[in-house]
Amino acid sequence: MPKIDPTTHELLLDGLIERPLVFTLKNFRRFPSVSRVYFIECAGNSGREHEGRPGETVQRSHGLFSNSEWTGVPLKNVLEEAGIKPKARWIVAEGADASRMSRSIPLDKALDDVLLAYGQNGEALRPEQGYPLRLVVPGWEGNINIKWLGRIMVTEEPFMTREEAAIYTDLTPDGKARWFTFAMEAKSVITRPSGEHILEGHGWYEISGLAWSGRGRVTRVEVSIDGGKTWADAHLNDPVLPKAATRFSMPWRWDGSEVALQSRCTDETGYVQSTREQLVSVRGLQAGPDGFNHYNGIKTWFVHRDGKVTHA
Ligand SMILES: Nc1nc2c(c(=O)[nH]1)N[C@H]1C(S)=C(S)[C@@H](COP(=O)(O)O)O[C@H]1N2
Ligand SMILES: [Mo]
DSSP states (O other): OOOOOTTTOEEEEEESBSSOEEEEHHHHTTSOOEEEEEEEEOTTTTHHHHHTOOOSSHHHHHOSEEEEEEEEEEHHHHHHHHOBOTTOOEEEEEESSTTOOEEEEEHHHHTTTOEEEEEETTEEOOGGGTTTOEEEOTTBOGGGSOSSEEEEEEESSOOOOHIIIIITOEEOTTSOEEOOOOBOOOEEEEEESOTTOBOOSSEEEEEEEEEEOTTSOEEEEEEESBTTSSOEEOEEOSOOOTTSOEEEEEEEEEOSSOEEEEEEEEETTOOBOOOHHHHHHHHOSOOBBTBOOSOOOOOEEEEOTTSBEEOO
């Protein structure tokens, strides 16, 4: 983690803008701020499911995920203050960590809902989460949410940085890699009961879990107790916010038989979460340079007769 002195740390805004700007945290905080709830999910989250080597617990299978209230300044306001030149199409955000981790983002997104965040859950960002300033790019893969933000350059083209040209790409069966898979597609996972839980006897339980979509609101979550043969609608707990985790729940009476629990999420674009088989038929089974990314298949937990819940 970089050691950053917030009294001297600066955010440099340059490239295809009328007036290059340098912000200290103090003058930056004078912009009007907003607070919004968004998830951040690593592109590699649940990649082991794609590989066919699922994690034993929900933490191990789907744990590269969080949901927070972020406070900061819309990037749009800051870019407009600087004046965007007509040729501009992208921005490049750079971290102040040793690797200067950098990502390119289309200007349309930068002017849509991206935040320059300095607060998380009502307190200052913690050092691990990017103190003093982090780019929050709602619904897009975790890697692009640059921590310890030090520079934003407005450009004509993407920079093709290591993370976007190699690491967070998806290898397809014809040997070509998909670039710029920005949005995290609709996904859901049952968190209770889940791997390593033990059901203490037959009777009523509440099945509950989390669903989200990088493209907007979750509109429906269905739950199956027979491995996907039949489905029933789960209840969506309020509030249901766009690009944020939504909790779902469903009462369930366990009769002591073997059960395969699954959840399936639909988002406001009409997209329905697919099965692993459907995804593998399109994307194959070749890992990229950093493993499997952008996997969002339906997750199964098995309840055994003795009440043990496992991933296999
Ligand atoms: N500057 C910088 N930002 C970064 C990273 C990094 O290594 N350096 N890691 C990224 C990756 S790969 C992910 S998944 C998210 C994780 O955010 P979290 O720690 O808040 O969950 O931060 C992203 N931002
Ligand atoms: Mo990541």
